[in-house]
Amino acid sequence: MKLSTKGRYGLRAMIDLARYSEEEPVSISSIAARQDISERYLEQLVGLMKKAGLVQSIRGATGGYVLARSACEISVGDILRALEGSLEPVKCAAFYSEEGCMASDGCVTKYVWQKINESINETVNRMMLDELVRESRTLNPEGELENHKCNA
Amino acid sequence: MKLSTKGRYGLRAMIDLARYSEEEPVSISSIAARQDISERYLEQLVGLMKKAGLVQSIRGATGGYVLARSACEISVGDILRALEGSLEPVKCAAFYSEEGCMASDGCVTKYVWQKINESINETVNRMMLDELVRESRTLNPEGELENHKCNA
DNA sequence: TTCAATTCCTAGCAAAACACTAGGATATTT
DNA sequence: AAATATCCTAGTGTTTTGCTAGGAATTGAA
Numbered sequence: 001m002k003l004s005t006k007g008r009y010g011l012r013a014m015i016d017l018a019r020y021s022e023e024e025p026v027s028i029s030s031i032a033a034r035q036d037i038s039e040r041y042l043e044q045l046v047g048l049m050k051k052a053g054l055v056q057s058i059r060g061a062t063g064g065y066v067l068a069r070s071a072c073e074i075s076v077g078d079i080l081r082a083l084e085g086s087l088e089p090v091k092c093a094a095f096y097s098e099e100g101c102m103a104s105d106g107c108v109t110k111y112v113w114q115k116i117n118e119s120i121n122e123t124v125n126r127m128m129l130d131e132l133v134r135e136s137r138t139l140n141p142e143g144e145l146e147n148h149k150c151n152a
Numbered sequence: 153m154k155l156s157t158k159g160r161y162g163l164r165a166m167i168d169l170a171r172y173s174e175e176e177p178v179s180i181s182s183i184a185a186r187q188d189i190s191e192r193y194l195e196q197l198v199g200l201m202k203k204a205g206l207v208q209s210i211r212g213a214t215g216g217y218v219l220a221r222s223a224c225e226i227s228v229g230d231i232l233r234a235l236e237g238s239l240e241p242v243k244c245a246a247f248y249s250e251e252g253c254m255a256s257d258g259c260v261t262k263y264v265w266q267k268i269n270e271s272i273n274e275t276v277n278r279m280m281l282d283e284l285v286r287e288s289r290t291l292n293p294e295g296e297l298e299n300h301k302c303n304a
Numbered sequence: 305t306t307c308a309a310t311t312c313c314t315a316g317c318a319a320a321a322c323a324c325t326a327g328g329a330t331a332t333t334t
Numbered sequence: 335a336a337a338t339a340t341c342c343t344a345g346t347g348t349t350t351t352g353c354t355a356g357g358a359a360t361t362g363a364a
Contacts, residue, residue: 001155001232001272003241003265005323011261027339041324047341060332061338076264080153089155108288109163112228113155115275120153123271127264136260157352179310193353199312212361213309 001089003080009037010045010083011076017046017055018071018133025064045083052082071133077124087124093117153241155232161189162197162235163228163284169198169207170223170285177216197235204234223285229276239276245269 012035020026020034028046032039046065049055054074055065067074080087093113164187172178172186180198184191198217201207206226207217219226232239245265 001153001159001236001239001241002243003153004321007153008242008261011264015260025339029339038324040326043340043342044324050340057340058332059330059340061336062333063331063339065340084153087153089153090160091154106291108167108284108291109160111287112163112276112279112284115279116272119271119275120268123267124264127267132260132264135263139258139260156350177310181310190353192355195311195313196353202311209311210361211311211359213307214362215310215360217311 004084006045006048006083007080009035009042010049011079013037013042013045014049014054014074014079014129015132015136017065018067018074018129019136021064021066025058025062025066027064030064049079049082052078054078054082067129071130072128074129075125076127076129076132077121079129080124087120088117089113089120156236158197158200158235159232161187161194162201163231165189165194165197166201166206166226166231166281167284167288169217170219170226170281171288173216173218177210177214177218179216182216201231201234204230206230206234219281223282224280226281227277228279228281228284229273231281232276239272240269241265241272 013031016031016035017026020030028043029039031037031046032042035042046055050057050065053068056068057063057065077087090109090113092107092110093116165183168183168187169178172182180195181191183189183198184194187194198207202209202217205220208220209215209217229239242261242265244259244262245268
């Protein structure tokens with residue numbers, strides 16, 4: 001039940017992107033430098049968010065990324081699902097993903113997986129990106145270095 | 153954010169064990185047969201639950217396993233944590249596991265991981281094994297074959 | 305007392321997933 | 335033209351997963 005580095009790095013990157021893209025597009029390299037993540041790897045993560053419609057890209061020099069919609073309209077759930085795929089703990093846990101499971105009626109544990117899935121989704125869908133950006137500004141004020149001993 | 157086969161098989165095994173161990177100890181081989189899980193693998197899973205104090209073993213012929221306490225005192229959380237280790241999505245998410253993370257103060261995402269962790273634990277700690285046993289009897293009455301096309 | 309059934313313990317191993325790295329092509333500003 | 339970006343896909347070492355295997359120890363029953 002662990003999140004991969006995709007989810008961990010990716011959420012940090014999105015908070016950074018939201019925070020620094022208000023005036024001009026933010027480049028991968030600047031996020032990578034601030035967040036201490038490999039540029040090449042980060043490229044892929046941001047690519048996933050673009051594919052999910054969370055960010056827009058501007059190509060060419062002085063290009064970069066901006067949010068595709070307001071930070072208060074992007075949930076942590078949107079971000080984590082873009083990065084990790086469905087957050088359901090077992091693939092049959094979501095109501096819409098029953099294909100592939102022929103034992104849906106007689107399966108006791110499915111009920112458990114669904115409850116876990118629901119509680120995770122409720123939590124992450126409620127948390128919005130703008131809250132985290134505000135939190136970020138409080139914890140690491142402009143100009144000060146962020147602390148990156150923690151890779152989470 | 154997926155549960156491994158340990159968690160999936162193990163919970164099914166525990167429901168089975170609870171259901172069939174009321175009169176006499178249940179052997180690994182009988183659980184394995186009913187639940188269609190490899191005996192050798194199941195041994196290891198039940199070993200984890202023993203280590204966690206959820207089941208007691210009786211060695212020798214006619215031996216097997218019984219619950220170490222009443223099914224209504226064993227939560228799904230107890231079982232899943234015994235099998236999977238902590239369910240926290242990121243290793244810094246639990247309040248008691250801050251060691252190893254030096255950035256606890258300036259870490260924005262930690263707040264997110266803690267919220268997810270809390271919601272998962274609340275859900276799984278609330279669900280008790282006896283409920284699932286009752287559910288199991290309803291869905292798969294005694295004597296009828298269980299459906300095992302689904303490996304969840 | 306022997307033997308069959310059971311738990312117990314550890315090691316090994318193939319396959320899959322993960323966490324990147326690499327090499328370039330394409331686009332845009334200066 | 336050069337510099338700075340995004341974009342796309344393939345490759346690759348490491349770790350984790352999901353088992354299998356071998357055998358020792360324990361106990362009830364014949």
